[in-house]
Amino acid sequence: MTGSSTAGSSATGAIVAEELRRTFGEVVAVDNISLTVPRGSVLGLLGVNGAGKTTVVRMLATVLKPDSGRAMVHGFDVLTQAQDVRRSIGLAGQNAAVDENLTGRENLELVGRLSHLGRSTSRDRADQLLDQFGLVDAGNRPVRTYSGGMRRRLDLGAALVSRPPVLFLDEPTTGLDPASRLDLWGVIESLVADGTTVLLTTQYLEEADRLADNIVVIDKGLIAAEGTAKQLKARLGDTVIEFEFASPTVAKSAAKTLGGTVAAGTIVRLVMTAGPATLRDAMNQLSAANIAVSHVALREPTLDDVFLTLTGTGATS
């Protein structure tokens, strides 16, 4: 199906979502999300637990219907052309969706048959993917006997069975050891080099940094920031200063004085937006306010800081 780029290979993007919204009872899982992923590029969706990443992925993969808004995937409408969308996508959900009682090979062949590839194509494809994901030796064993990482790799293989032009990966490297993670990054990069469009969610800035052309940070179902990894990190400054105080109360008033964010009770974080001068000014402000610092440390920014700065209360920028 890879070549079926006739229907909607519009210039607008392989994935286009407009004002998606989905609630579960009282919970607003996705409030209002619009995004565009150009053909052959990678979008990284970042967000803390419960931000709504999985819900966005499930709506785009036609598993879940949005309450409102619309989305096009590979030129097809997820609501009115769902089967066409399904012929164009691969989904690796947050939990490894494999059958414990089938062998690894049978799992892949089943997905092939249900993707209407035909029996022999399904078999060939299963062989290729077992090889690609280092599961040849385990291929004829029931998945029940697999380790967590092996399941995860099999699950990713299953998402690739039909060689889909659009791929959704929900936290694909969670639970993988460092070597498998690097292998998977390699697999994703080679797919993208061949023109596959990827939307992946992740908790790791490093992963988004390496793979994603663009990053969308979501928080409570809304877009908090978007841009390239470089642009986002630039917003943070290079380094974060961590001040530790005697008590949470002191930390709170210090955060107010400095315009920083409280993290972990007695620690206040401040982004070094003005280089070393930020530290000097902060120390001056604290002594002027008569607040004693018990400890100071400098750290490179992490995803934590992206979240705290973009979504926290006392954000600096």
Next chain:
Amino acid sequence: MRWAVRDTLAMVWRNLTVIRRVPQLLVFSLVQPLIFVFMFRYVFGGAIQVPGGRYVDYLMPGVFVQTVAFGAINTAVGLAEDQNKGLLERLQSLPMSRSAVLGGRVLADTVRNVLIVLLMLAVGFLVGFRTHTSVLQVAAGVFVMVLFGLALCWIFALIGLLVPNGEAAQAAAFPLLAPLVFASSAFVDPRTMPGPLRWWAERQPVSITAKAVRSLMLGGSEYPSAYVWGAIAWSLAIIAVMAPLAVRRYRRS
């Protein structure tokens, strides 16, 4: 729809793989009905009076129907587990037929029910159960109860989609099945029951199906063939209502 059939068969194959791989599971599902056979045939049996004939001949059709009824729990547990594990999500993202997941589940559980019923028939013969009709009629008896099992599978398909996991499915199933299976004519003659209970026990589908099976396997004036049509009508009615509800629920999310 050619694909609907192929997808359903692929799902049936997938669901039956468990049995192919671990055939002992079938034997385990015989444990409960075997306990009932033992209890009613040998422990209480001597004290139970039934109209027109030996108690073991009355009892076994009841046990068969009980067995297929409890077999339907498998449908709810299987679907709930697939949902819990995220497998349903993968299947929903594939371009497969929208009815194949439920259809494949229900048909696989029906095949399983057929195997279990055949094993239970063998058990019946071992404990003295004898049919009094032709082989064809006995086969029709198997058909009627398996059809009833299939109808119940559709009820449990909907339940499986509504609960979060297999344990919850199991927990939801028992209170639903108990009044159907035990307040019935499956094991004892309802004429010994108090008023309202008797009214219920004489009319509900498990009783009708048990009587239909007795009609087809034992014959005799006590069980006219009207029960056969009654049982088939009940089964078809349940399927007509529950199958669309379950499929709609599956497609909704």
